[in-house]
Structure formats: C-alpha cells, structure tokens
Amino acid sequence: MSPISILRRHRVAALLGAALIISPVVVSFAQNAGNAGLSNVVATTQTPVAGITAPNGSFAPVVATAKPAVVTVTTVMKAQAGPTGDGSPFDGNSPFDQYFQQFFGDQGIPAPKTPPQQQSPRQEALGSGFIVGSDGTIVTNNHVVDGATSIKVTLDDGTELPAKLVGHDAKNDLAVLKVKASKPLPTVKWGDSDKLMTGDQVLAIGNPFGIGTTVTAGIVSARGRDLHSGPFDDFIQIDAPINHGNSGGPLVDVSGNVIGIDTAIFSPNGGSVGVGFAIPSNQAQKVVAKLMKGGDIEYxxxxxxxxxxxxxxxxxxxxxxxxxxxxxxxxxxxxxxxxxxxxxxxxxxxxxxxxxxxxxxxxxxxxxxxxxxxxxxxxxxxxxxxxxxxxxxNTEDAQTASNGEEGKPSTEQGLRVPSLGLGLTDITPDIRQQLNLTDNQRGAVVERVNPDKAASSAGIEPGDVIVAVDRTPVKSARQANQAIAEAGKSGKKSVLLLVDRGDAQIFVAVPFAAG
Known part of the structure; x- marks a missing residue:
C-alpha cells in the first residue's frame, strides 16, 4: 500500500509516520554517517518537549511495563523497478524518494543509493508493533505489512521469529500477526482512548529509522483529527516525536496501557516536527478482535x-x-x-x-x-x-452512468445571476467537449464568478455545472436563473445548489445576504 497522503491541500511532505523504511537506507546511513552523524540526526529530528513531567519524576515504571511487549516488524517485499530498471528505492519512481532526499539533504548527507551490482529483487521494510496475546498475537499497521512476501518479528530481547499475517484491514490501517514462541510472551493491555483529554501525557514506543526501540514523551494535542485517508479517520494528535519506523508501535498512557497506535506524521522536512497521529485504541480494539478471527473485514x-x-x-x-x-x-x-x-x-x-x-x-x-x-x-x-x-x-466497484441522447442546447446564453455573482451559460457541444461532460449531462455551466460576491465565498468555481436549485433539477441557464430568483423572493436566507464538479457531485449553499 502506498503511503497515505495527509493534509494534501498543503502540498508539502505529508508522511506516514514510520512509513516503510527501505533497509539499504539504514545500513548505508550507519556506514556513511557514523555515530556522530547518527547522533546529529536524532537530535535534530526529535525535538524535546518542554514542560513534560513524569509521575514521581520518571517514566521508567511505565516503560518497564510496556516496552517488553513492543516489537520490530521487518518485511520483505518484491522490488519495483523504476525508470532505471534496477529496482532501487531511490530511482525517482518510489513514493519515498522525495522525502528521503529531503531528510538526508537537511543533514548534509547525500541520499544513499545501492550500487547496481548489489541490487536485489527484494526490498526490506521496517515498522513496529506490540503484543496483545501471550500466545504471540501482535498488532501493527496494515501499511507496514501490505504487499509483504515474508514477515519477521524481533522481540524486545532480540529474539527473531517468523510471523504469519492473520488478518488485515486497509480502511482502518490495522493488521494482526502471529508468531510461535517457546514460552508465553509479555503483553501490553488496552486502555480507554475515550477518556483521553487534550493535554494528557503519553509515550510513543517504536523503532524509528531502525536504530532500536525508542521511547518519546509528549501530550495529546487534539482529538478527532480527520486526515482524509479513509472513512474512519478519528486520529489522536500528539506532539511526542514519532518518525519513520514508529508505524504500528503503541501510544501508551501514564499507566502503560495502549491508548493509540502510532500511524502518521505531518512533516515539511521528513522528520518529526511534533505533529503525529495515532489510531484510538477503542477504534482499533474492535477491529483487531475481528481480524483475530482471520481474513478481511466486510463493511x-x-x-x-x-x-x-x-x-x-x-x-x-x-x-x-x-x-x-x-x-x-x-x-x-x-x-x-x-x-x-x-x-x-x-x-x-x-x-x-x-x-x-x-x-x-x-x-x-x-x-x-x-x-x-x-x-x-x-x-x-x-x-x-x-x-x-x-x-x-462494500465491494468498492466503480459505478458508471448510462449515456442518454444528446438534447438541443438552449439559445439563452450568458445569463447573469447578479445577486450571487454568477455568470451562467448553457451546455453547448463545445462546452461538453471542453469539460468532458457525458452525453446526458444537463444543467447550467458556471462561466464566470465574481470574486467579491457570495457564490465565490461559498466555493462555486468556473466550470461547475449547476444541475439543481433547491433540489429542483435545472436543464439550462435560464431555468437555473429563474429558480434562484424564486428562492430569493421566497424570503430564504440562502439557496442550495447541486453542483457537478469533475467526478463528484456536491451541494453548495449560497447565502443571499452576502450577495
């Protein structure tokens, strides 16, 4: 699964927290930068949070409770060849290419590239997870294991075990793994995310950049964040530093209970800037319970x-x-x-x-x-x-509209709706071709929008097709104009326009008072 693009409207590097880390990055970085370089990177990407205080002066008891149940998840995936054909993650075709170049460039270190003779048809990726069952049941993000040909889990004590994918759900970005161990494994308990309040202290535990299990502290910055990554977005926003490799790791409260799953970060430079996101435990726990039964979830x-x-x-x-x-x-x-x-x-x-x-x-x-x-x-x-x-x-199958016969366009062109600031025109064959409209599309095309009027403020754009006014279908600019005028005469404060825009259809309410 490609990385989720969050907060797309900002058009900056909006990165999946601990999105897939290609193994040559970790190895080459350690070889080229050395310990001093590594310390420099960690110091600059994990900004300490001022004012965080632990109960009794230390988070050590919390870490001692939760850390033994945190694991590193390593997956092997089939490499995808880019323009160079060598399958390199830095060949310009990888979704990770841009932000890795940004990250290494910010530190004065060139982005590593594996020599062609060392290229492998396989790539390794890195994430985190946590054990919820002493029998070896592990929770992580779906994007950590999506497309994996094999999965390996490294326990806190260094034990490496092969893992089996029990079930996964892309919509909630959750997956359940299972490993076989010679003894019962340490577990972490679920907490109640509904009780979280903005300002509560939290710890994020995971394996950023593959340097080893790391604990960072912060607070809950906000609740209910919608990143437009799926239908169930209800993220906890935190300022505890999380980075690439933290994905799937637990977010725990001061009692050591899991109240979230670290999933995404927002970053303009590739590193943590204190804006991270976690899936709430109460949402995750219900999904995990279904996934433990195996397979996918039907919605x-x-x-x-x-x-x-x-x-x-x-x-x-x-x-x-x-x-x-x-x-x-x-x-x-x-x-x-x-x-x-x-x-x-x-x-x-x-x-x-x-x-x-x-x-x-x-x-x-x-x-x-x-x-x-x-x-x-x-x-x-x-x-x-x-x-x-x-x-x-929900099969997510695409539905296509049937085509109708072409109707004769109206001769009433360029009608004005001065109260809203719209210039409307009919759908002509030329306009139908320019806007790539279907043969059966009817309505009034927005030709002009006055930037100082209500329609512009409401979000109406040139090229929109108004197909209904106050739920009454309109087939021409004259019909749309008359319907809007009637709505204004009725004493309504606003008029409801149904607009076709590209492949979407939306309602836009335009107030008369602002016109």
Missing amino acids: GYLGVQIQPVTQDVASAIGLDHPGGALVAQVTDGSPAAKAGIETGDVITGFGGQEIKDPKDLSRAVADVSPGAKETLSVWRNGKAMQISADVGR
Missing part, C-alpha cells in the same frame, strides 16, 4: 455520496440547526437507491443512532454487517420521515 454499504450540513445549507432546506449528512448523490442500483433515498435528503439517524455529521454515517454504515436491515431518519422537503434500507456489501 456495510449504502451507496450515497454525502457532505456536511452547514448553517447555510440548514437554512436553505428548513432545518432549525446544522447536523446530519446531506446526500449529494445516490449511486444507481445501490441499497440507498432501492430504499428510496434521494439526492438532497439529510440523513439524521441510522439504526437508532444520531447522525451528527458525514463521518458518523460512514462509521455507522460500515459497522453493520452486509444484509442487515436498518432504519434511517431522513429530512426531506421540510419533513422528517423514516426509511428502511437493506445494507449491502
């Missing part, structure tokens, strides 16, 4: 594209407060379509659970076994209603 599937309900959206559809998940698109033939869910519906409840935002719905649906029947609470056209749906199986 429920509804078949809707959803977005948050903002205050402007709530005002446009008559909700007294923002909340729920706004349905922007319903996949043809999906469980949602069969149940009668419509574009513009707001799902406020699922299976008796309140839905406060799209993430709530994603998690609730995913946790339901395929085939189950669930009741949805829906807000539609100013009224609350209940809809029953059969949850399907």
Whole structure:
C-alpha cells in the first residue's frame, strides 16, 4: 500500500509516520554517517518537549511495563523497478524518494543509493508493533505489512521469529500477526482512548529509522483529527516525536496501557516536527478482535455520496440547526437507491443512532454487517420521515452512468445571476467537449464568478455545472436563473445548489445576504 497522503491541500511532505523504511537506507546511513552523524540526526529530528513531567519524576515504571511487549516488524517485499530498471528505492519512481532526499539533504548527507551490482529483487521494510496475546498475537499497521512476501518479528530481547499475517484491514490501517514462541510472551493491555483529554501525557514506543526501540514523551494535542485517508479517520494528535519506523508501535498512557497506535506524521522536512497521529485504541480494539478471527473485514454499504450540513445549507432546506449528512448523490442500483433515498435528503439517524455529521454515517454504515436491515431518519422537503434500507456489501466497484441522447442546447446564453455573482451559460457541444461532460449531462455551466460576491465565498468555481436549485433539477441557464430568483423572493436566507464538479457531485449553499 502506498503511503497515505495527509493534509494534501498543503502540498508539502505529508508522511506516514514510520512509513516503510527501505533497509539499504539504514545500513548505508550507519556506514556513511557514523555515530556522530547518527547522533546529529536524532537530535535534530526529535525535538524535546518542554514542560513534560513524569509521575514521581520518571517514566521508567511505565516503560518497564510496556516496552517488553513492543516489537520490530521487518518485511520483505518484491522490488519495483523504476525508470532505471534496477529496482532501487531511490530511482525517482518510489513514493519515498522525495522525502528521503529531503531528510538526508537537511543533514548534509547525500541520499544513499545501492550500487547496481548489489541490487536485489527484494526490498526490506521496517515498522513496529506490540503484543496483545501471550500466545504471540501482535498488532501493527496494515501499511507496514501490505504487499509483504515474508514477515519477521524481533522481540524486545532480540529474539527473531517468523510471523504469519492473520488478518488485515486497509480502511482502518490495522493488521494482526502471529508468531510461535517457546514460552508465553509479555503483553501490553488496552486502555480507554475515550477518556483521553487534550493535554494528557503519553509515550510513543517504536523503532524509528531502525536504530532500536525508542521511547518519546509528549501530550495529546487534539482529538478527532480527520486526515482524509479513509472513512474512519478519528486520529489522536500528539506532539511526542514519532518518525519513520514508529508505524504500528503503541501510544501508551501514564499507566502503560495502549491508548493509540502510532500511524502518521505531518512533516515539511521528513522528520518529526511534533505533529503525529495515532489510531484510538477503542477504534482499533474492535477491529483487531475481528481480524483475530482471520481474513478481511466486510463493511456495510449504502451507496450515497454525502457532505456536511452547514448553517447555510440548514437554512436553505428548513432545518432549525446544522447536523446530519446531506446526500449529494445516490449511486444507481445501490441499497440507498432501492430504499428510496434521494439526492438532497439529510440523513439524521441510522439504526437508532444520531447522525451528527458525514463521518458518523460512514462509521455507522460500515459497522453493520452486509444484509442487515436498518432504519434511517431522513429530512426531506421540510419533513422528517423514516426509511428502511437493506445494507449491502462494500465491494468498492466503480459505478458508471448510462449515456442518454444528446438534447438541443438552449439559445439563452450568458445569463447573469447578479445577486450571487454568477455568470451562467448553457451546455453547448463545445462546452461538453471542453469539460468532458457525458452525453446526458444537463444543467447550467458556471462561466464566470465574481470574486467579491457570495457564490465565490461559498466555493462555486468556473466550470461547475449547476444541475439543481433547491433540489429542483435545472436543464439550462435560464431555468437555473429563474429558480434562484424564486428562492430569493421566497424570503430564504440562502439557496442550495447541486453542483457537478469533475467526478463528484456536491451541494453548495449560497447565502443571499452576502450577495
């Protein structure tokens, strides 16, 4: 699995915490830099956190409890040849190439490259993990073992054991391994991540850069971070330094219990800058329990594209407060379509659970076994209603829309919507080709957006296709203009536009007052 790209909008090196470390990096670095160079790198990438105090003056009792159960996970993967054809991780084709060059460049040390005669068709990668069962059951990140042809676990006492992949889940980035040992292995206990508060002290334990098991201290910086890496993002943000190789290692509280799994970092320079992320233990523990039974996890599937309900959206559809998940698109033939869910519906409840935002719905649906029947609470056209749906199986298969016949374009071109700051035009054959629209696409194309008006502030962009106004489909610029005008005359504070943008369909609420 390629590294998760987090916080993509910043366009900087957003790195998976302890993403795969190619073994030649560790070996070559140790040979070229020596102990002095290594000390320099560690000092510059692991910034000490001021003000951290341990209970009774030391974290040693906590480390003594948790560290024996922390392991190093080494995997062997088939090398992928790049432009040079030599399979080198630094051949310019590797997703790790850029940040390794940045990292070594920052230290004044050139990025190592294995000579062609030493190239191997295999590459080794490094991560961490922790033992949750004395029988040899180990938890780590999925990205640490994804694509591995063989897995080896090194215990805290140096014992090396071959490991078997019991189960893995890419969506939650979790995997369970199993090793056979001659004696019961030390374990670490799960903690309760729901009790964590911003400011609580935590320790991260793992094997950064392959230098050996390392402990760093910090605090919980934030809760509930969404990195847009998957449907279940609910990360704990920490400032305890974690680096490449820490992935899969435990984040423990001051009692030595696992309250998170170190998974990702955000970094502009390849090293820790005090912005790390861990999967909450309460989320991980449920997934691990399923993975211990073997294989993959089947997730429920509804078949809707959803977005948050903002205050402007709530005002446009008559909700007294923002909340729920706004349905922007319903996949043809999906469980949602069969149940009668419509574009513009707001799902406020699922299976008796309140839905406060799209993430709530994603998690609730995913946790339901395929085939189950669930009741949805829906807000539609100013009224609350209940809809029953059969949850399907999430196969992640792409759904394509059927093509219709080409219609005659309207002759009403370039209509203005001055109150919102939009210039609209009809879909002509030339525009259809330029925007790569399907033959059956209908609506009004946004030709111009006044940067000082409400539509620009709401996020409407040139090239967007408005397909519905306040849930009423529009086929031309004139229809869109008339519908927006009627919404304004009705006394509404905002108008709800359904917009096609690329491969996505989204609702955008544009306030009249700001226009």
